[in-house]
Amino acid sequence: MKIMIKMKKHLLILAGTAIIFGCGQEKSKTTGWNYNDPKHGGFEVSTNFAEQNTPPGMVFVEGGSFTMGRVEQDVRYDWNNIPKGVTVSSFYLDETEVRNVDYLEYLFWLERVYGSNYDNGSYPEVYWNALPDTNVWRDKLAFNEPLVEHYLRHPAYHQYPVVGISWEQAVDYCAWRTDRVNERILIDNGYLWEDPDQVDENVFTTESYLMGQYEGRIRRMLPNLKQGVHNYNKKAGRDREAVRIVQERDGILFPAFRLPTEAEWEYAALGLVNNTEEENIDERRLYPWDGDGVRNAANKNKGEIVANFKRGRGDNMGIASKLNDNADIPAPTRTYWPNGFGLYNMAGNVSEWVMDVYRPLVDQTTTDLNPYRGNVYQTWSRDEDRFLIEKDSLGRIIKENVSHANDKNLWKRRNYSNSNNINFLDGDYDSRLSNDWGKDENINEFGETKENIVSGEIVINDNTQVQIRPEKEGYLSNKDRNNQNSFELDKNTLEVYDYGKTSLVTDNSKVYKGGSWNDRAYWMVPGTRRFLDQSLSTATIGFRCAMDRLGPPTSQLKENQRKPVDWERKKGY
Missing domain, CATH: 3.90.1580.10 (paralog of FGE (formylglycine-generating enzyme))
Known part of the structure; x- marks a missing residue:
């Protein structure tokens, strides 16, 4: 019986080798070294990938x-x-x-994994935060209580679009859908066992799996052909001890929703x-x-x-x-x-x-390929030894905004100089400043501007450039996502408007x-x-x-x- 189990495991690894790497031996057209050959270093290339599949729905x-x-x-x-x-x-x-039925599936999963109260789960606030606001149907001069009570959950409305969803909730749903679709792919292809009992930090997320921090039920692995891991004297995939999890280079998983x-x-x-x-x-x-x-x-x-x-x-x-x-x-x-x-x-x-x-104005000079305003660049959080920080209590890999602390080359990049670019070329102070920070006493070595900025403390110099009064101390790093202000210069009156305080238009x-x-x-x-x-x-x-x-x-x-x-x-x- 043990021999049969070992043989089956060995055949699964060989099958994975054929699916990902193909059966033939390909060579690099620039160096002549073999791909997917442990004797040539074990550089792995997916030679069977044809085209990205269409995601479900x-x-x-x-x-x-x-x-x-x-x-x-x-x-x-x-x-x-x-x-x-x-x-x-x-x-x-x-x-x-x-649809409502799609979102109800999401709510069901959150309740099962994190709980709907502290009696049946550890983090019920995750479920609470995802609930649509069904009270949006209420109108002071209309009778809409049937919709408040039934529109989301009654089967008569399953095929109707979900409403009462904030932008933040929609973003969270997209992240959850990414993980569920990729988890299903790994299960259907035999790399994971179904695990309905996973809860809290043990849930599957795509990032925790790819980063090697998922501790769920692994069914089988792919061969690791890297030199020093795979036995040099064995053919590719024949070393049952040299294995690895699925990686992005295998072309199996979908990118994020x-x-x-x-x-x-x-x-x-x-x-x-x-x-x-x-x-x-x-x-x-x-x-x-x-x-x-x-x-x-x-x-x-x-x-x-x-x-x-x-x-x-x-x-x-x-x-x-x-x-x-x-x-x-x-x-x-x-x-x-x-x-x-x-x-x-x-x-x-x-x-x-x-x-x-x-933003109310669409600048004709901004990017014409995939235009988008809202970039806040992030990177993986690492410790002082450059190892990834352990995932959080919800099973998610921790990220942080790009800064000079985690990107030593940030100061000399030509395409961006800080993580938050929401207000770039929008009349904001930062995008009007020179990158030569060492010559401006109002900017520190990280390109951060002085704090406590309000409209009355901003002045215009003789060259119609925005400046801050030099007597103000401290620096503004724009780390608080919910308390950022954007300033716009009116070239006709040379006044600066703080849109975060004088209008409904903010970074949110x-x-x-x-x-x-x-x-x-x-x-x-x-x-x-x-x-x-x-x-x-x-x-x-x-x-x-x-x-x-x-x-x-x-x-x-x-x-x-x-x-x-x-x-x-x-x-x-």
């Missing part, structure tokens, strides 16, 4: 160039979406908004992929469909409303026997027709969170896109944009997840080949 969005911003009249005179030509890399996006950037969401919503001829877009779009109307033009469904929105005051769904959009509140996530990329409800139903920090203001069931058609134009504090939620905002596309921008997989929108099919499920 997602659609491949082939990237390209488009005009981002206003295509409709700026009737509100916000002037916050000036048209700008940008390029978006290929990526993946959820086919629909995240996340919220889409504003540029990605707007590009995907327009779905211009069906309106191209050669290298040109032959017809621009106002909405995610052709034309300037909101009704289906196909013969079989002529006149049908193509999205869930509010047609006018007191008209959420039309009249009985002929409901126009057939929804007074959010509709099931596949109720209407998809756009050119196969994405549902990119106009109407619910608005959606995106990653970006909101996040963009949300698209119209909702309670909005007029104007907000269904993908170029429109609004903002809300990242800790707040409403009954009209949901979200969907995105994922990076690794490798070439085009896909050869059959499932990723585009199909024309069938406007003749019946609306709904």
Whole structure:
């Protein structure tokens, strides 16, 4: 029996060798040394990887160039979406908004692992913090208590988009989904055993697994071909003692789920992929469909409303026997027709969170490839011996903002000089300063500006540059995420405005896109944009997840080949 178990384990390791490294011996085209050969040093290369698979529930969005911003009249005179030509890399996006049933699965897992109170778990606050705010349905002059009580959990609403979710909760859901999808991949491929009893710091997270800090039930390992580990006299994979866990270089695990950037969401919503001829877009779009109307033009469904929105005051769904959009509140996530990329409800139903920090002005000179505002660079936390710090009590690897303490070359980098770049080129003080910090007495060796800065303490010198009065002492490091102020220079009056105190726009203001069931058609134009504090939620905002596309921008997989929108099919499920 023991011989059979050992033989089975040995065969599993050999199978893993064939799957990852292939059967043939490949050589480096630049050095001539063999890949995946312990006698040649054991440099491991995945020679069988063909293309990134499509994540579950997602659609491949082939990237390209488009005009981002206003295509409709700026009737509100916000002037916050000036048209700008940008390029978006290929990526993946959820086919629909995240549904109630999807979020309930998340809540169930959190309750099972961390508990819902201190009698059945160690960290119930994790579960409490993830709960949607169902009270967002309440209106002082409306009877919405049935929605407060039933919309999230009743099976009648399982296929409806989840609402009452803040930006912060949406980000946490994306992180959880990353770990659950990758854990399932490892289980299905035989690398892990299912472990429903894992709790607290012993839960699977992708990062803790890759960093060697996951202590769960390992089923099998991959061969480690590194010289000094693998027996020199044995063929690759024949040394049963030389093993390792799955790594990123094996191409098995998915990259992280996340919220889409504003540029990605707007590009995907327009779905211009069906309106191209050669290298040109032959017809621009106002909405995610052709034309300037909101009704289906196909013969079989002529006149049908193509999205869930509010047609006018007191008209959420039309009249009985002929409901126009057939929804007074959010509709099931596949109720209407998809756009050119196969994405549902990119106009109407619910608005959606995106990653970006909101700023009212769109600078034409900023990056035109994958534009995004909100970068805060982080790195792994390490001890004084450069070893990773032990994971936290929730099983997560600890990170910290990039600083001169953990990046010795930060002072000479040309592309960034600090971790927090939310306010870069936004009239803030730091991005107007010279990098020659040693010549400015108001800046220390870390490029940190003096603390206790308020509008009255900032002056403009003869060259119209922002400066701080020299008598102020101490330094401002901007480490407090919730108490950061951004300053903007008005070149006409040479005054500096502290937007964190004089307006609702702060570093915690996040963009949300698209119209909702309670909005007029104007907000269904993908170029429109609004903002809300990242800790707040409403009954009209949901979200969907995105994922990076690794490798070439085009896909050869059959499932990723585009199909024309069938406007003749019946609306709904």
